[in-house]
Amino acid sequence: MTVIQCENLEKKFRKKKALQNITFQIEGEKITGLIGRNGTGKTTLLRILAGMTKQTSGTVTILDKTPFNNLFVSANSILINDQMQFPGSFKLQDILNFAPDFYEKWDAELATRLLQYFRLSPQSYHSDLSKGMKNTFNFIFGLATRCTVTMFDEPINGMDEAVRKDVYRALLKDYLAYPRTIIISSHFLDEMEHLLEDILLLDEGKVALHKSLDELREHAIGLQGPADVVKKWATGFEILHEKQLAGNQLYTVLKAQDCTFNEKQLLQEGISFIPVSAGDLCLYLTNTRVGGIDDVFND
Numbered sequence: 001m002t003v004i005q006c007e008n009l010e011k012k013f014r015k016k017k018a019l020q021n022i023t024f025q026i027e028g029e030k031i032t033g034l035i036g037r038n039g040t041g042k043t044t045l046l047r048i049l050a051g052m053t054k055q056t057s058g059t060v061t062i063l064d065k066t067p068f069n070n071l072f073v074s075a076n077s078i079l080i081n082d083q084m085q086f087p088g089s090f091k092l093q094d095i096l097n098f099a100p101d102f103y104e105k106w107d108a109e110l111a112t113r114l115l116q117y118f119r120l121s122p123q124s125y126h127s128d129l130s131k132g133m134k135n136t137f138n139f140i141f142g143l144a145t146r147c148t149v150t151m152f153d154e155p156i157n158g159m160d161e162a163v164r165k166d167v168y169r170a171l172l173k174d175y176l177a178y179p180r181t182i183i184i185s186s187h188f189l190d191e192m193e194h195l196l197e198d199i200l201l202l203d204e205g206k207v208a209l210h211k212s213l214d215e216l217r218e219h220a221i222g223l224q225g226p227a228d229v230v231k232k233w234a235t236g237f238e239i240l241h242e243k244q245l246a247g248n249q250l251y252t253v254l255k256a257q258d259c260t261f262n263e264k265q266l267l268q269e270g271i272s273f274i275p276v277s278a279g280d281l282c283l284y285l286t287n288t289r290v291g292g293i294d295d296v297f298n299d
């Protein structure tokens with residue numbers, strides 16, 4: 001079943017095109033990572049999907065409904081971000097008490113247990129929490145809604161490493177018990193790679209790639225060895241990233257399409273295959289310069 005569908009979505013802020021030609025669909029229950037550099041339109045896309053803002057043109061449907069101003073979509077989806085506002089007079093417990101009025105699948109026990117585990121006092125005011133604590137509470141809230149479409153916009157900002165690890169684990173355990181469509185935008189792809197089934201990579205407001213992680217891992221190949229030999233083998237391939245290393249060694253990442261390297265011969269010529277992590281690959285695919293920051297310091 002198609003849960004999310006976008007066709008030629010465009011969003012302009014005055015003359016600025018924040019999103020353009022966005023076409024993709026998400027089928028069924030899975031966790032998708034929404035990845036992209038700063039300012040590439042992740043938040044804008046999530047806000048459109050959640051019905052908080054309207055696209056300039058194109059179509060978007062969530063559970064077959066247009067999300068903007070749609071009560072059905074509001075009841076069945078949630079966007080968690082650090083802009084979430086709750087009434088100033090509400091303690092955390094008050095927020096939890098009101099949640100079942102809006103979210104029919106609300107799991108009060110899960111929310112309470114997670115609050116205890118993360119040592120968040122139900123008597124605290126949301127506005128008094130630190131950044132990391134606020135995001136932890138927001139995450140708990142999002143998880144406990146069990147919404148059919150649950151979206152997290154950079155949920156782990158401000159959380160320390162131990163909390164992040166627990167949050168990833170809680171997300172995975174709850175998802176396995178109650179599968180649903182989850183989208184997480186994050187700059188920490190390497191950390192949460194194990195959670196994700198698909199990657200939706202945005203670059204300058206466009207979809208750069210929408211693939212499963214398995215497909216993504218086969219998308220590129222890393223070669224390292226003597227610079228002249230690496231360059232010889234890389235001839236004719238699209239180079240996604242290049243880094244000069246000590247001892248005249250070169251590390252090159254190539255687009256793996258139609259790669260038919262003879263691994264034995266490469267090894268004989270001193271070239272090693274280096275796996276390219278999904279996080280690094282997404283960075284290379286959205287870098288404007290093949291050599292990255294090093295280029296700034298090179299003549």
Ligand SMILES: Nc1ncnc2c1ncn2[C@@H]1O[C@H](COP(=O)(O)OP(=O)(O)OP(=O)(O)O)[C@@H](O)[C@H]1O
Pocket residue numbers: 013016017018036037038039040041042043044045
């Ligand atoms: N309300 C707005 N008014 C004008 N421009 C906006 C507005 N919201 C977003 N933009 C612009 O749209 C583009 C996309 O912004 P968006 O916040 O969606 O990116 P992002 O990928 O979430 O970025 P980050 O990773 O830094 O949070 C940016 O150029 C931003 O300046």
